[in-house]
Amino acid sequence: MTKNSNHVQSVIRALEIIEFLNEKKEQGVTQIGEALDLDKSTVHRLVNTLRYKGYVNQNPVTQKYLNSYKLFEMGTIEIDRLGLIRRANPYLEHLASRTRETVNLAILDGPRAMYVEKIESTEVIKADIGVGRSYPAYATSLGKAMLAYTPREKVIRLFEKEGFTKFTPDTIGSLDELLAELKIIHRRGYAVDDQEFIPGLACIAAPIRMGSGDAVAALSISYPRYRYKSGGKEELSMVELLLEAAKRLSAEFGYEGGVND
Amino acid sequence: MTKNSNHVQSVIRALEIIEFLNEKKEQGVTQIGEALDLDKSTVHRLVNTLRYKGYVNQNPVTQKYLNSYKLFEMGTIEIDRLGLIRRANPYLEHLASRTRETVNLAILDGPRAMYVEKIESTEVIKADIGVGRSYPAYATSLGKAMLAYTPREKVIRLFEKEGFTKFTPDTIGSLDELLAELKIIHRRGYAVDDQEFIPGLACIAAPIRMGSGDAVAALSISYPRYRYKSGGKEELSMVELLLEAAKRLSAEFGYEGGVND
């Protein structure tokens, strides 16, 4: 790889072990060593260090290693920092009870939209995207809603090196196309994903804005496309509910409406 | 500290930086260096490595460093592994709607009970413990419920080096006391916390057991003590609901009832 001299080798290796254990689950030092091309004694030393710090446990019967829940514990503290979930929860509940569909809350994590909370639909057929997962922002309504209220230069910086994957025929395929769409979303106030990420899945999303006018997060409602006509009366009334919730939440985060830049 | 030679210094330092940023939030290299007694150039190199791997971001305006959400993302994958939350959710919902109190799901993380999911009470006065946080197992009903279905030797190993903190007058204060209580819980099938952790807070908890009979997790209902008489009819009927839910969930995890060891 790039031999950037101001990166610490052993730290990179240790993090790669954590990531590897996060993908697989229990792995032995030999297996880890083979996968990451390290001597097993090196792996053993690194893994021991991780265990000492509480990030990894050893299964006493198989002797293999697995990640602890420390990551989860620390991760939730990061998310809590904004008080986002706590503050958003009442609105999520309200939207869920009114629409009976799945509602989601996401933040922007670099060029990806990360789902941090959801309430599942009570319907049998429903949208279900896992909390803690993240997906390319350009392919989801949540992502687009946030990007539409993010400075243009930052959006360009985020995506100029990224490739655009066509998940479905309607997925946005280039930076220019994205920027054009963001302009429309900004004017309209909400974003729509009509099977741009997963065939059959539709979503509407609105930004939660802070004092500066930029988005801190976004709210969405997602449902199977067949249930409502695109742009129909039912869908538009859900948009109304969504916009109202987003507006109120934005107020809690210091956004004083009006301004439309 | 202990100069254990099979720990990798730079990895320990890097992890301590992550932990430090997790407590504080945005910190500069100088501040980090002062707190951890490292030269700022060393901190800079480590932090750069963490950024390269996506664990840390730099605030472009203040130039300070903060943790990314990668920890959260990875942490949730670990929790998902068992499918615990997904499987437990319908039971949590059922308990919540029947009791109107806060219901919780926890796993054992070493000697601590870690809350991984909850549904909040609809009451104005309610118990609310944060998801992702962990507390000493001996002081909570969830923890005790799990420990009661954990091999005795393992319990001893977990607590022989731990101190027992008296959070309230009724908190369990020694290993012997804990072992005696676990015996009772095992016989009865559920655990009770009557203001042993937080004054005014009461909980009942039951274990979710797997094929071996040991606990994988536990379910609880928590509420302000004043709302129900201890051991009264209302509380006992909640115990019934809880035991029923725990029994069914245990079946999903391969526990074939009957066996009482």
Place this chain on the structure above:
DNA sequence: ATACATGTTTCATTATGTGAAACGCAATAA
């Protein structure tokens, strides 16, 4: 019994991480 897995420990070698000092830049003060 034998061979072959595994994880662990040892230890000589030097690559690799270290911190003092210099640097560049921005904000503030004189």
Place this chain on the structure above:
DNA sequence: TTATTGCGTTTCACATAATGAAACATGTAT
């Protein structure tokens, strides 16, 4: 303007601290 202070960053000579081959310990399967 010209110092001054404070910050993150870069450089570099030095030696510490991380490395991997090999030996070891233990268990499992042949």
